[in-house]
Amino acid sequence: MARRSHPALVAFAVLVYIFLLGPLVIVAGTAFSDTQFLAFPPQGFTGRWFANVFEVSAFRETFWISLQVAVFGTLLSLLLGIPAAYALSRYRNQVTKAFANFFVLPILVPEIVFGFSVLNSMSVGLDLPIFTTLLLGHMIIVLPYSVRVVSASLANFDYSIEEAAVSLGSNRLKTFFTIVLPNIRSGIIAAFILAFITSLNNVPVSLFLTGPGISTLPIQMLTYVENFFDPTVAALSVMLMSFTVVVMVAIERTLGLSYFAR
Amino acid sequence: MKKSLPWLLLAPAALAVVVILLLPLAGTVGLTFDGREWYSNYVAFFRSGLNLSVLYRTLEIALVTTAISIVLGLPTAHVIARSPKSRRTLLIVCAVFPLLTSTVVRSFSWIVILGRNGFVNQVLQGIGVIDTPVGLLYTQTAVIVGLVHLFTPLMILSLVGVMENIEADVLQAASSLGASPAATFRQVVLPLAMPGIVVGSVLVFTGSFTAYTTPQLLGGDRQTVLATFLYQKAMISFDWAMASTIAVLMVVLTVVVILAMNSLARRLNPVGA
Numbered sequence: 001m002a003r004r005s006h007p008a009l010v011a012f013a014v015l016v017y018i019f020l021l022g023p024l025v026i027v028a029g030t031a032f033s034d035t036q037f038l039a040f041p042p043q044g045f046t047g048r049w050f051a052n053v054f055e056v057s058a059f060r061e062t063f064w065i066s067l068q069v070a071v072f073g074t075l076l077s078l079l080l081g082i083p084a085a086y087a088l089s090r091y092r093n094q095v096t097k098a099f100a101n102f103f104v105l106p107i108l109v110p111e112i113v114f115g116f117s118v119l120n121s122m123s124v125g126l127d128l129p130i131f132t133t134l135l136l137g138h139m140i141i142v143l144p145y146s147v148r149v150v151s152a153s154l155a156n157f158d159y160s161i162e163e164a165a166v167s168l169g170s171n172r173l174k175t176f177f178t179i180v181l182p183n184i185r186s187g188i189i190a191a192f193i194l195a196f197i198t199s200l201n202n203v204p205v206s207l208f209l210t211g212p213g214i215s216t217l218p219i220q221m222l223t224y225v226e227n228f229f230d231p232t233v234a235a236l237s238v239m240l241m242s243f244t245v246v247v248m249v250a251i252e253r254t255l256g257l258s259y260f261a262r
Numbered sequence: 263m264k265k266s267l268p269w270l271l272l273a274p275a276a277l278a279v280v281v282i283l284l285l286p287l288a289g290t291v292g293l294t295f296d297g298r299e300w301y302s303n304y305v306a307f308f309r310s311g312l313n314l315s316v317l318y319r320t321l322e323i324a325l326v327t328t329a330i331s332i333v334l335g336l337p338t339a340h341v342i343a344r345s346p347k348s349r350r351t352l353l354i355v356c357a358v359f360p361l362l363t364s365t366v367v368r369s370f371s372w373i374v375i376l377g378r379n380g381f382v383n384q385v386l387q388g389i390g391v392i393d394t395p396v397g398l399l400y401t402q403t404a405v406i407v408g409l410v411h412l413f414t415p416l417m418i419l420s421l422v423g424v425m426e427n428i429e430a431d432v433l434q435a436a437s438s439l440g441a442s443p444a445a446t447f448r449q450v451v452l453p454l455a456m457p458g459i460v461v462g463s464v465l466v467f468t469g470s471f472t473a474y475t476t477p478q479l480l481g482g483d484r485q486t487v488l489a490t491f492l493y494q495k496a497m498i499s500f501d502w503a504m505a506s507t508i509a510v511l512m513v514v515l516t517v518v519v520i521l522a523m524n525s526l527a528r529r530l531n532p533v534g535a
Contacts, residue, residue, distance in 0.1 A: 023371035
């Protein structure tokens, strides 16, 4: 830590950060431009593009669908992921290790391939309703986050507390809900947030699993951007980035942002 | 305690992965065998010059994106790792923020910058370099710029961890023994950072190799890559056999690249692996 970085390296790093964050600043700027097209530097100042986001009914409708899919998909993944994470950290052996790797599969398979496969097998093959396949698809892509983050939080849990409760006569299920679960609460919240934002931002899986009347916000934005050039999407982007800030504060309070740089 | 308990706890999640991920994937593999011979669709894919050009373009974009993200990520991660704690946290926050922002938003930002009325064209016209706007969008460069923007934070975060573990004493020792900064970097920093470079490269390569949103928005029909090609075949020309073939090739190539990078890493760094 004692050695400072060379000034040239620091300058380079500053340029990299300008490259990473500058475009987002530019989008935020164009959102306020009083022009019919995307302009930077913004000309004039208006909030009407923000109002317009709420005027476009497709954005309103798809926002609700995205929200429902993200909330219920994440809850389902936690419902499956928490027991699995408990088993993985409680019974450490070769078999559970293999299972831990198995649960990474949804991240390894390219999302676009997964989306297409679910369309082919479940939407068409089993004739399931669009919303169901969309929900199941999102549940699977966020499952690794649920399992991993909850496992990480269980790794710090002292199982002798659980043993103590059991040997004092509490049954295992009750012990799990009254002793284990409250102790890993922040891990579960962090898993929820990470899974939620992953689901909310997803494009490649939703791409194949949306249909007539049912679409998600990112897919709708994609369609809008390809057809219109006014700053409405820039205004929507600013709203989504503000939400990202909220998410980051929540992650910092539960998991710690250092989770991202291990 | 009952021996079956761990199984009961693992079964629902494992079953969901099998039923919703693996079986549909098997279905997709099955669709590719839907020809005169089981391999007919694969032969058809590799016979077409257009398909091959899409494959090469995708590989080239992914490789260049990975290389640039290493070049941008290494010095940045080095600076982050050597910063005082409070600034370090700020820098990590600034790298995580884009990562959690929608890919549509981030690709859209490059439309604003590279478009005909975009930032770059305005600046170039303003200083008199060009008279009429130049087409920067829908080029391979635009796609690469967008993907580098998308994935460099992932590379930085993969590298910060390993960079922090390189102790200042080691660098001090190298330079006091007479190594130039370049030699220290090549002989000390680079080998020690190799595990992070490999993890980061695998993430960036597979991510950019299979990306859909960025190539679609910044490359359009002119810069078709495997992911957008798969979508076109499946949803526009309804050629599901070819779409499945592309899907299987994407999975196979992703796995091959991950294995190759891991073995390369082991050869470069026999101690660390």
